[in-house]
Amino acid sequence: MTVRPGRLTLRARMALITALSCVLVAGLLSLGLYVGVQRIVEQGQLSRLQAAGAILKARTESGLMFGRLDLDRLFGSDVGQDIQLRVSVDEQVLAQSPQFPGALPADLAPGVYRSGGRYVQALTLDGRGGSALLTLSLDNRGDREAREAVLRALLLTLPLALLLALSASWWAAGRMLRPIAALERTAREIGESGDLTRPVPDAGDRDELTRLAATLQLTFEQLNLTRQREQQFLRSAAHDLRSPLAALQTRVSLALSRERDSARYRQDLQEVGHDLGRLARLAEHLLLLARNPQGLGQGPVPLLELAADAVDEARSRQPERDLDLYGTALTVAGDRVLLGQAVSNLLQNALRHAPGAAVTLSVRPDGSEALLTVQDDGPGVEPAVLARLGEAFYRPDAARSGEGYGLGLAIVRHVAQLHGGTLTLDSAPGAGFRATLRLPLTARTPEPHRPVS
Missing domain, CATH: 3.30.565.10 (Histidine kinase-like ATPase, C-terminal domain)
Incomplete structure (x- = not known):
């Protein structure tokens, strides 16, 4: 099979399109996975921060009630050490973890925030006059690490998926196009040999390719019948043309073989005219048979x-x-x-x-x-x-x-x-x-x- 320079074969196009489709689907799934993982990690961190906030709020309110606020007593096994705490009353800091971000203002409104790569929760406290505020901070480093891990995995797997998809698509396209290659080879051999009666492989009605083979088989049969009719037509035309042409040639040869009188020449010309009339009628009939429907x-x-x-x-x-x-x-x-x-x-x-x-x-x-x-x-x-x-x-x-x-x-x-x-x-x-x-x-x-x- 010859391929024009700069043109991909049908097999290559099918493999490339299939592989790109697979990679596109994989990319969309990966994007969904990345977003889903990010949401799950974020929700997990927020849930953890809120659970810790409820525990620390109760302990902080109890400590303020008794006038003792010991940070070591506030944290236990149920509160992670990566959570930072600050207690303030009327914007005056009463207690603060060593690693609490100083950029957070002391007058935050109660709620949950994302600030500077951290999750922040502000809670109001009861048990002491004035406005008491408990502020918790959680570094979202785990969130970033999870996203980066997922991203690295995707960057490693997507090229591999593309390679595997290309290989599988190339193999599948070859299997699918194998009957077409057989049809092409058979059609070429039929064209080179001129044997229109040769059967086409896999002709049937099971799928599109077998129906294509059946259509080619029927086409070759019709072409063979047409060729037989044309050959028969030409043989018959040649046979029927031979008789008037031979008679015409014989009459002309006899007329020229020796001198004759004018009456005999007239008779010979009349017979020649008769033969020419037969030829003219035959030519007219042949033209009628060959009449183009478009005309x-x-x-x-x-x-x-x-x-x-x-x-x-x-x-x-x-x-x-x-x-x-x-x-x-x-x-x-x-x-x-x-x-x-x-x-x-x-x-x-x-x-x-x-x-x-x-x-x-x-x-x-x-x-x-x-x-x-x-x-x-x-x-x-x-x-x-x-x-x-x-x-x-x-x-x-x-x-x-x-x-x-x-x-x-x-x-x-x-x-x-x-x-x-x-x-x-x-x-x-x-x-x-x-x-x-x-x-x-x-x-x-x-x-x-x-x-x-």
Whole structure:
């Protein structure tokens, strides 16, 4: 697999995105842990200070009552030695621990404070006249140490977590992309070998990758069928082009082989013109089959009018034929030239392959569709022949001696598909032949079925 310089592979991108997502989640969790630890430590220190304040307040009030205030007697095993104390009356300090911060004012209002990296609690005392105040101070060094410990742990674990997340994501991305690598390798081998029938591995419907493999398998099968049809089309086209070209070359060679009179030259030129006409019709039919849907004309097309034009043209060529038209005025959307060619092809097919038979052309509505039907009471065709009618260049053995190329019904089917319709063929030996062209109906003039002359 080739990788463009400066571009990360899909595996690397997946691993990096997954790892960064994991680190982001870990960072958010660490931040929450850091804040939570800080809150827990702070609440613990405050609870400890308040508990010590309640004990020391009771002892201090008792000492003031008896006129003795001994700091050594105030502290016991239930009060930590890291708590500093100061007792003041009317802003005059009566007693103070050696390490009590001197920056704290003596007239603090009762309450709990944070000042200069310390927790401070001020309590009013009873038992002596005037305003007595007990002030406790607790260094928050333990709080800082806990936060620093958590921060150091996070700084050590986050890079390790990133490394582990990258490794795990790289491994997981490789496992997930392994089927895609197999699909890529198989698709490349199929493209290099041209064997579109080769199975694609892991094609199924279990997850997205297996469904992708199944889609590729179906795509290759459709491409193979398309290629087979194109090859068959080209072989048939080459075969049918060879005969008129060879006949044309032979006629020209014979005409030039020796001197002839003007009447013979005229006859030879007429035969050459006939062969050129056959080639022109074949080229026109091939162009119709190759018509691009994007170039399709769109406009209202009166279907009954097209049918009447086709019947008039057929009657002018074969006035002796029994040919009838029945219909209702219907309008479809599409290309008038292509639809006219399709109707003409259906009618000419019936006249050519059912000589002497009565032919009926009808136009009628069927729900949201317009039905154009060409039916004859001729000999009909075998089921095996009927199944292949409509394939390009297919001609039954009995019809190969004629001038057709097996493109008439193929063009009709192609025109129907271009217009969102279908062509249906029905026949049986001795039961005639019926071709039905179904097209989406856009508008209809309410009018009963009636013969149209």
